[in-house]
Amino acid sequence: MSTPAAKPDPRPDLRDLTPQQVQDLVVSLGEKPFRARQVLRWLYKGAAGDFEAMSDLAKGLRQRLHEVSRLTWLTPQAVGESGDGTRKLLYALDDGARIESVLIPEEDHHTLCVSSQVGCAQGCKFCKTATLGFRRNLRPAEIVGQVLTARTMVDEARPLTNLVFMGMGEPLDNLDNLLIALGHILGEHGLQMSQRKVTISTVGLADKLAALGRGTPAALAVSLNVPNDALRSRIMPVNRRFSLSTLKASLLAYPLKPTRRVTLEYVLLGGVNDRPEHARELIAWTRGLKCKVNLIPFNPHDGAAFTAPREEDVLAFQEILIAGNLTALLRRSRGREIGAACGQLAARAMAAEEEEGE
Numbered sequence: 001m002s003t004p005a006a007k008p009d010p011r012p013d014l015r016d017l018t019p020q021q022v023q024d025l026v027v028s029l030g031e032k033p034f035r036a037r038q039v040l041r042w043l044y045k046g047a048a049g050d051f052e053a054m055s056d057l058a059k060g061l062r063q064r065l066h067e068v069s070r071l072t073w074l075t076p077q078a079v080g081e082s083g084d085g086t087r088k089l090l091y092a093l094d095d096g097a098r099i100e101s102v103l104i105p106e107e108d109h110h111t112l113c114v115s116s117q118v119g120c121a122q123g124c125k126f127c128k129t130a131t132l133g134f135r136r137n138l139r140p141a142e143i144v145g146q147v148l149t150a151r152t153m154v155d156e157a158r159p160l161t162n163l164v165f166m167g168m169g170e171p172l173d174n175l176d177n178l179l180i181a182l183g184h185i186l187g188e189h190g191l192q193m194s195q196r197k198v199t200i201s202t203v204g205l206a207d208k209l210a211a212l213g214r215g216t217p218a219a220l221a222v223s224l225n226v227p228n229d230a231l232r233s234r235i236m237p238v239n240r241r242f243s244l245s246t247l248k249a250s251l252l253a254y255p256l257k258p259t260r261r262v263t264l265e266y267v268l269l270g271g272v273n274d275r276p277e278h279a280r281e282l283i284a285w286t287r288g289l290k291c292k293v294n295l296i297p298f299n300p301h302d303g304a305a306f307t308a309p310r311e312e313d314v315l316a317f318q319e320i321l322i323a324g325n326l327t328a329l330l331r332r333s334r335g336r337e338i339g340a341a342c343g344q345l346a347a348r349a350m351a352a353e354e355e356e357g358e
């Protein structure tokens with residue numbers, strides 16, 4: 001006999017709520033609004049795993065909060081570590097769904113590659129996550145929860161300062177929850193991370209870029225990978241809905257601050273999109289766009305339909321872009337032997353790094 005599935009908990013998770021909603025809930029319990037500020041401090045800077053941890057709240061209030069709301073705390077079920085110190089954190093969520101984050105050490109800080117969905121509906125042909133299909137969107141608490149847990153796993157010498165939304169899922173397919181989570185990550189009430197060091201990566205959902213730009217000042221990366229429609233539509237089905245010209249028009253309209261640029265990620269697939277003509281097409285496509293390019297040699301995963309590019313082709317591709325006046329940086333895979341999720345996830349995760357230097 002199979003075990004009946006656990007009933008979903010009807011109580012709202014406090015980290016799924018906006019600060020105003022937390023305040024409304026606290027006031028509905030007969031408390032003054034300043035108590036909500038105390039609760040918010042515990043939720044984010046205090047990283048409370050349960051209501052008991054909120055030690056400067058009266059016991060009665062903690063009890064009532066527990067009755068009407070809940071808190072999710074993500075504990076990794078498994079941690080895989082590669083030789084370069086990259087850690088892959090596997091979480092089992094309360095409905096049994098699994099997600100991953102990847103924690104990447106740099107010289108003086110850590111970068112976390114964050115997931116936004118369980119699986120993904122976009123079906124990019126080079127991506128391992130795509131083979132899972134789409135299961136569900138992550139709640140804001142499950143998104144910010146990955147950050148809170150990762151912060152407990154690094155030391156002061158190398159704090160967690162950089163986030164890249166390049167884990168499982170297409171963040172813009174979960175835009176409402178993403179924006180609430182980003183509010184907790186960047187906001188005054190929350191973790192107050194730097195907007196320049198938090199990067200949202202999308203395959204190019206052109207119809208949602210305007211709402212993203214209105215909703216958050218975080219940095220933007222686009223997983224471009226192919227500079228012509230015929231080939232991009234074969235490798236990235238999203239291109240059948242939003243062609244390269246539609247995508248470019250929405251990027252030109254994106255509300256970028258004067259000193260910022262869009263990062264274009266370009267995964268080099270051996271013999272597929274790594275030819276000199278592709279580099280020249282890329283230069284032509286980027287004309288007029290404030291952008292920089294991250295080149296990422298493909299790192300084949302089990303069952304991958306593509307191979308790694310040859311080193312000489314990678315270098316030649318980069319040279320053509322630079323000669324065409326594009327900023328083109330070469331990114332190498334991190335966490336290779338722990339199969340860090342989305343095919344190129346750990347390497348793509350480094351895409352945000354140079355945002356800092358601008």
Ligand code: SF4
Binds near residue numbers: 120124167169
């Ligand atoms: S590359 Fe990103 S958007 Fe494309 S299938 Fe993989 S997770 Fe989804």
